[in-house]
Amino acid sequence: MKEGPDIARIGMLFGDPARANMLTALMGGQALTATELAQAAGVTVQTASSHLSKLEEGGILAQRKQGRHRYFTLADAAAGALLENIMGFAASRGHLRHRPGPKDPALRKARVCYDHLAGDYGVRMLDSFVARGAIESDGENLTMTEDGRAELGTLGIDVASLTSSRRPVCKSCLDWSERRSHLAGTLGKALLAHFLENGWARRSDESRAVLFTPDGERKFLSLFPAG
Amino acid sequence: MKEGPDIARIGMLFGDPARANMLTALMGGQALTATELAQAAGVTVQTASSHLSKLEEGGILAQRKQGRHRYFTLADAAAGALLENIMGFAASRGHLRHRPGPKDPALRKARVCYDHLAGDYGVRMLDSFVARGAIESDGENLTMTEDGRAELGTLGIDVASLTSSRRPVCKSCLDWSERRSHLAGTLGKALLAHFLENGWARRSDESRAVLFTPDGERKFLSLFPAG
C-alpha cells in the first residue's frame, strides 16, 4: 500500500512471547542451541525451530552449525542495540513482566546486557566515568575525553582498537532495572571483557548475572566510587 | 515466566500492518484524527479505534480531544525515536514494502521524519555540517562544535534553547531511502522548522514530502553544497 521500511514485519518478530523470551536469553551475548532456546522460551523444539527460522529470515538472528548442534546468536550489534532500545522503551512505559521488584537481587546488581555490563554496577560505572570527566555526556550522546583515553590505557585497555569498528565507542543504554543509563558500545564491551579476563568477576551459568569475586568487587568499587 | 521489560507487548503493537501504517503516518509529526488514521491504514473507523486505544494503552500514542475530534500523535520523542530505529533496522535488512525504487521521487528527495528533515536533502545537510566541522561525527554519536554553534546563531537559530530539553541536540537517524544518516534531535527539528517558517519549503498536503520553493532550494543548496 505504502512504500517504506516494513516495520510491521520486524515488530511481529519481536511481538510473540516465545520469540521475545528467546531474544532475551540471547541478550546474554553467548550462542545458544535450539534446544536451550526452546527451554528458555517454554515451548517444544518443533515450535522453537519454527520461531528461529523466522527470526533468522528476518535478519535478527544468525546461526552457526557446529557438528550436530546449531548455535544461534543475535545477528550483529545492530540487532542487539535495537533489542536494548525496545527493552528501554518498554521499561520506561512500565511494561514489565511480573513485578518490577527485586526478584533476583544478583541480576539487579550486575548482569550482562548483550555484551556489556548492566544493572546497579553498570550504571555506577558510567556515572563514575562522567563524574571524573573521562566521558562527557550530552543528554544522550557520550564521548570519551582525552583524560578518559589515558585512564583506560593505564587500565590495560587497547583504546585504539575500539575505534576501528564502525560501531560507536561509547553508547548509552537505558537500564530497565535502574531506569538510568549504563555504558554500551565497544568500550562497554571491552570493559566487561576486561573484568572477566582478569578474574574480577565471572558469568553465572543459569542467568545473565555477573558474579564478582570479593577481590574483584573491592577493585571495582575503588575504581568506580559511588557518587 | 521471567522478569524484565515486556518487549513482546510493544513488539506486538508495532507488529500489525494496520497499526504500522498509522504509526508511519504519524511520523509526519502532525496530529491526525481517528478517521484520517483509519484511511491511512486502510481499515474502517471501528477497527482503527480499536487499534488506537491499544497503542495509547501501550504508551506509544497520546490523544488530545478537541471538540468532537480526537487528535492522535506519537506520545513523545522517545516513541518517535524508537520508531525511527525500527525503520532503520528494517531498511538495513532489506525489509521494504514493495520495491525500494523511486516510487515517489519527491519523497526520496526531501521528506519529514517525525519532526526533522530526511531524504536526499536531509543526508546532504548532515554531510555538509560534518564536512565543514560544524558537527563532529564519531561513528554514531554527533556533537555540535563551537564553530557550528556560531554558524547556527548567525542563521537565526536559538541554539541555547535547543539544549534546554533532555532530548539530545544532535542525533543521527538512519535514512531508509538513502541508507545513510541524517540529522535528528532538537537541532534537526529546529532546522526543519526554520526552513518552513522562512518559506524555503512547505509540507505536502498528501504525503510526508517537503516541497522546496525555487528560491528556498537555491538557498539550501548554497548553504549545504554537495560533497
Place this chain on the structure above:
DNA sequence: AAGATGCTTCGGTTACGGTCGAAGTATGAA
C-alpha cells in the same frame, strides 16, 4: 429540539499464526 458528524462499544465471523505429535533428515557415536 432535531439532525449531523466523529468516534467508541458490542457482537459475531473469519483467518492467521502458534502449538504440538509424528515423521523425516543430518551428524556423531558405538
Place this chain on the structure above:
DNA sequence: TTCATACTTCGACCGTAACCGAAGCATCTT
C-alpha cells in the same frame, strides 16, 4: 551398520485478534 542425538518439516488443531455491521455516546450545528 546400527543406534542415539539434534534439529527440521509436515499436518492438524485451536485460540486469539483483526475485521466489519450495527448500535450507542458525545459534541457541534441549525
